Amino acid sequence: MQRRAGAASASRSPNDAPCVPGADAVSVGLAAEEWQAVRLSLEVASRSVLVSLLPAIAIAWVLARRRFPGRMLLDALVHLPLVVPPVVVGWALLMLFGVQGPIGAPLHAWFGVRLVFTTEGAALATAVMSFPLIVRAVRLGIEHVDPGLEAAARTLGAGPIDRFLTVTLPLMSPGILAGAVTAFAAGLGEFGAVITFASNIPGETQTLPLAIYSATQTPGGEAMAARLALISFVLAMAGLLLAEVIARRMHLLLGRGA
Amino acid sequence: MPEVALRHRFGREGFRLDCAFGAPAVGVTTLFGPSGCGKSTVLSGIAGLLRPQEGRVVLDGAVLLDTASGICVAAERRRCGMVFQDARLFPHLSVAGNLRYGLRRAPRDATGPGFDEVVALLGIGHLLERRPAGLSGGERQRVALGRALLSRPRILLMDEPLAALDAARRAEVLPFLARLRDAARLPILYVTHALDEVDALADHLVLMDHGRVVAEGPAEALAARSDLPLLSGRRDAGVLLPCTVRAAEPGALARLAFAGGELRTTLHPGPPGTRLRVRLRARDVAVAVEEPRGISTSNILAATVAEIRAAGEPSEIFVHLAVGPSLLLARITRDSAERLALRPGLPVWALVKAVTFDHRAARPAAGWEA
Numbered sequence: 133m134q135r136r137a138g139a140a141s142a143s144r145s146p147n148d149a150p151c152v153p154g155a156d157a158v159s160v161g162l163a164a165e166e167w168q169a170v171r172l173s174l175e176v177a178s179r180s181v182l183v184s185l186l187p188a189i190a191i192a193w194v195l196a197r198r199r200f201p202g203r204m205l206l207d208a209l210v211h212l213p214l215v216v217p218p219v220v221v222g223w224a225l226l227m228l229f230g231v232q233g234p235i236g237a238p239l240h241a242w243f244g245v246r247l248v249f250t251t252e253g254a255a256l257a258t259a260v261m262s263f264p265l266i267v268r269a270v271r272l273g274i275e276h277v278d279p280g281l282e283a284a285a286r287t288l289g290a291g292p293i294d295r296f297l298t299v300t301l302p303l304m305s306p307g308i309l310a311g312a313v314t315a316f317a318a319g320l321g322e323f324g325a326v327i328t329f330a331s332n333i334p335g336e337t338q339t340l341p342l343a344i345y346s347a348t349q350t351p352g353g354e355a356m357a358a359r360l361a362l363i364s365f366v367l368a369m370a371g372l373l374l375a376e377v378i379a380r381r382m383h384l385l386l387g388r389g390a
Numbered sequence: 391m392p393e394v395a396l397r398h399r400f401g402r403e404g405f406r407l408d409c410a411f412g413a414p415a416v417g418v419t420t421l422f423g424p425s426g427c428g429k430s431t432v433l434s435g436i437a438g439l440l441r442p443q444e445g446r447v448v449l450d451g452a453v454l455l456d457t458a459s460g461i462c463v464a465a466e467r468r469r470c471g472m473v474f475q476d477a478r479l480f481p482h483l484s485v486a487g488n489l490r491y492g493l494r495r496a497p498r499d500a501t502g503p504g505f506d507e508v509v510a511l512l513g514i515g516h517l518l519e520r521r522p523a524g525l526s527g528g529e530r531q532r533v534a535l536g537r538a539l540l541s542r543p544r545i546l547l548m549d550e551p552l553a554a555l556d557a558a559r560r561a562e563v564l565p566f567l568a569r570l571r572d573a574a575r576l577p578i579l580y581v582t583h584a585l586d587e588v589d590a591l592a593d594h595l596v597l598m599d600h601g602r603v604v605a606e607g608p609a610e611a612l613a614a615r616s617d618l619p620l621l622s623g624r625r626d627a628g629v630l631l632p633c634t635v636r637a638a639e640p641g642a643l644a645r646l647a648f649a650g651g652e653l654r655t656t657l658h659p660g661p662p663g664t665r666l667r668v669r670l671r672a673r674d675v676a677v678a679v680e681e682p683r684g685i686s687t688s689n690i691l692a693a694t695v696a697e698i699r700a701a702g703e704p705s706e707i708f709v710h711l712a713v714g715p716s717l718l719l720a721r722i723t724r725d726s727a728e729r730l731a732l733r734p735g736l737p738v739w740a741l742v743k744a745v746t747f748d749h750r751a752a753r754p755a756a757g758w759e760a
Contacts, residue, residue, distance in 0.1 A: 289495030
């Protein structure tokens with residue numbers, strides 16, 4: 133602790149951090165870079181969850197409750213990031229969202245938004261990677277909701293949106309929460325897709341795992357790698373424990389018992 | 391007056407529903423039949439939870455379904471209050487939240503009993519802050535009744551509301567159902583396969599089997615028929631007699647007046663003037679051609695043989711006995727009938743033991759009008 137505090141005070145200008153990781157990182161103050169990586173990881177992970185939560189709920193609901201042609205295809209598509217190498221996902225994003233890509237080009241031309249090599253891009257890559265995790269958890273949550281309760285709400289005069297908001301959503305909320313926390317925890321550690329799509333830029337896209345990777349590639353970076361690895365571990369554990377605690381409370385609130 | 395006609399086929403060779411019936415504008419119409427005969431499907435069709443291939447449902451002058459003219463009102467706008475077998479209370483809402491769910495969504499101009507009135511009627515005031523998970527089965531069903539009633543429905547649809555309860559819980563909820571029936575002033579469609587619920591609640595009876603309506607009419611009229619195997623094939627087949635308590639003194643037999651006579655019974659249904667309906671089982675009625683003397687049986691009623699009909703068992707027959715304007719059924723052996731030379735028009739005595747009446751089958755029935 134003491135050591136880190138001392139190191140932090142030594143680094144007065146984090147902007148001076150080198151763009152090429154590992155070049156002379158040792159002399160510039162590890163702690164600043166460490167905290168930057170932690171902050172960035174938290175930011176990227178939370179933004180990725182915010183971005184993917186609503187579409188994930190929509191797709192999970194469609195997959196759980198609707199029967200339509202192409203449902204299996206959609207299911208497979210959603211789960212693709214789980215089985216495809218993350219680097220391939222990053223490459224695909226690069227093709228689609230690159231400044232020359234079919235989505236990236238208009239985004240850049242019309243809104244001036246550039247995703248490649250930015251924090252937003254890292255969040256997008258993380259969102260795509262963790263999307264199947266959220267969809268699975270939310271879908272489990274929906275499958276826990278008795279359709280009979282929705283039918284009862286119908287007979288009591290609740291229209292489709294009304295009963296979704298007042299019956300389905302509250303009852304599936306443990307699933308949503310579980311999905312969000314799992315995706316957040318997994319998002320802290322997304323590596324392949326981020327480094328491929330958003331690169332490894334300290335302060336921009338260098339999240340915890342990328343910083344750890346860089347540290348291991350740097351002579352004398354072992355201590356930094358160990359500390360960052362420990363932080364990763366603590367964050368992930370804290371996230372999972374928090375999810376468990378909240379899930380128990382919600383189940384109690386929903387009258388299901390823990 | 392509610393009007394229902396539904397035709398639906400599940401799958402190509404699956405179950406076929408094809409039924410039509412009417413129901414009185416106020417009072418309980420019971421759909422009675424064996425499990426799997428399509429009773430619950432009928433309720434789903436009326437509530438709009440199932441869209442039948444063909445059908446017409448008219449309630450309170452409003453056409454809710456008419457496949458011929460392409461009308462199919464969404465379930466949430468049909469205003470059919472439904473009580474499910476498994477209560478289906480919202481687990482994330484308190485009892486009060488459940489009760490108010492339908493009330494909040496009822497049309498502003500709809501009238502009906504208020505929140506406090508319904509809570510008092512069903513005796514659930516002490517449960518309002520509780521969650522459904524902490525309620526007993528009987529309490530849950532009472533809350534479900536209140537929730538449906540508070541949605542200010544055009545009709546109450548009850549899908550075997552007591553079937554999931556044990557005997558003690560049934561006995562707890564049944565009086566509340568009777569009170570609700572009397573307070574609601576609504577048509578109530580009540581699905582059951584339990585005859586004691588029919589006896590306690592039904593004004594109008596619709597008998598169903600294999601997706602079809604076998605017979606319909608006033609409950610007492612159908613119970614007095616011996617040609618309906620669904621009713622007469624049961625060991626507890628018999629007539630339903632509307633009675634009024636004439637005298638009930640502690641320690642003595644109660645005297646129940648019915649149209650055409652009086653019954654002495656060990657039942658104690660209430661003070662004089664209480665109206666009730668008793669099931670007089672055909673197997674508990676004996677027939678004598680001479681006035682019996684020196685016999686323990688308390689009720690010896692002068693009667694006339696109206697009709698003799700075959701029963702399900704080849705060795706048994708049903709004797710229809712006219713006692714004044716009332717009709718009794720006696721299930722006796724074919725052998726006895728031949729021995730006594732019973733024939734329509736013959737004056738006889740009907741013998742009914744005072745201890746034969748079933749407590750379960752005799753509930754105050756203030757709601758029906760004879």
